[in-house]
Amino acid sequence: MNASDSSNANGLNVLIVDDDPIAIEMLDYFLQEAGYNVERAANGKQALEKIRTFSPRIIISDVEMPEMNGIELCRAVRERQSTQYTYFILLTCHSDLKSVLLGLDSGADDYLSKPFHHEELRLRLEGGRRLLMLEGRDMMIFSLAKLAESRDSDTGTHLERIRAYSKVLATELMNWPKFESVVDAQFVELIYLTSPLHDIGKVGIPDSVLLKPGKLTSEEFEIMKRHTLIGGETLSASANAYPEAGFIKMALDITLKHHERWDGTGYPFQLRGEQIPLCARIVAIADVYDALTTKRVYKDAYTHEEAARIIYDSRGTHFDPDLVDAFAMVEEQMREIRARLDDTPSVILPSQPDEKSFDTELMAPFFAPS
């Protein structure tokens, strides 16, 4: 460990649990040198008491201890209802494979052989911190999305459905030669992670427009359309500050461009075809499918069949033809997600063309008289 570690540890709380006084002293020294906040416990029972007030993000625990051993402690930690994940490292003897297997089975994330080397300890802790950071990132993204959703939605599972639809469509594309250089497992993971941010810009739309129950005027609709730019501006700042963070770039593309249309008639930039990033083209289908199959104040929910027909009819106009074909391949999965994550009563009557408001404006072509 060296001085540079101090800034990285950033005061993370670590609980060390061991009945070996030398091990406790050594761990305490190394961890404090690296900038961690450290608390000690001599067995699992003491550790559980400490956890009540100390809230450790990482626990390093011996296996063999009186009162409550490390494996029992790990199980107890995992069984607790907690708002944040605790990274659990077991300290074991070299020969103690049985304990290692039991420990990992009880929910431990990693193990460290005794006597540990300070460099190995540092690296194991870095692994833990990386995982905790990912958890923080995922929670932050979803919290932001929920914040945006809480302002205008009467449905609690819209974001869950959007991410699920997007993942299903992206997973389908993984098998298509045309997309194999772009869509891999990481792309699928990122779109699942970032698609809930698509409407984050709605936090900047005035309540008088966002919450208006009836039809929007043309002027109000123009204001509403700004949500893509507001969200884009917000995420642009993050993308510039953290250019290496791929998930922010994808979140930016989705937020800014998920209302663009394949034929160039969307907004805010009237992008056309493959000028629209693939992730935004995917979320566009997911968002419209969800809007169609969800009951609103001004319309009933469409059936899956009706929504699917509208999407097929928009092949090459609103939507990327390839993505509509992909939709056809995963239709049953989309239907299953809609049914599983349904929080509104489904009514099969379609809305009337004259019941326009924000969402129906978006879907204007679907309601246009033939």
Next chain:
Amino acid sequence: MSQTDAEIQTLPPIFDRGGFLSRCMGNQALAAKLVGVFLGTLPKEKHALESATATIDLDEVRRIAHRVQGTAKNICAVPLAEAAFLVENAAEQRDVASLHTHLETLNAQIEAILDELASGAKIS
């Protein structure tokens, strides 16, 4: 059974000062503090082991021996760790006869390292 000169030359030292100091990242103050903790706890562990053996509390013997083994490894006292391992193993196997034999060896190792550290505990 006596050891040959070659065997003695390859035996690990009672206390590996260099290795221990390296484990402490060259921090002599930390090393001295840990030796102090070790000197304070080892006689208590020895006494606890003898008490548990006298009452044939084999689970307690195994647990204490396991802890001594871990402490010994941390302090770079390999012969002590090996002796503690044999006691732990005998207790786990419920082999009381072997336990007494290994406990004698362990006690000898405890005395040896206490002498070693008391006589020249300077960590450098």
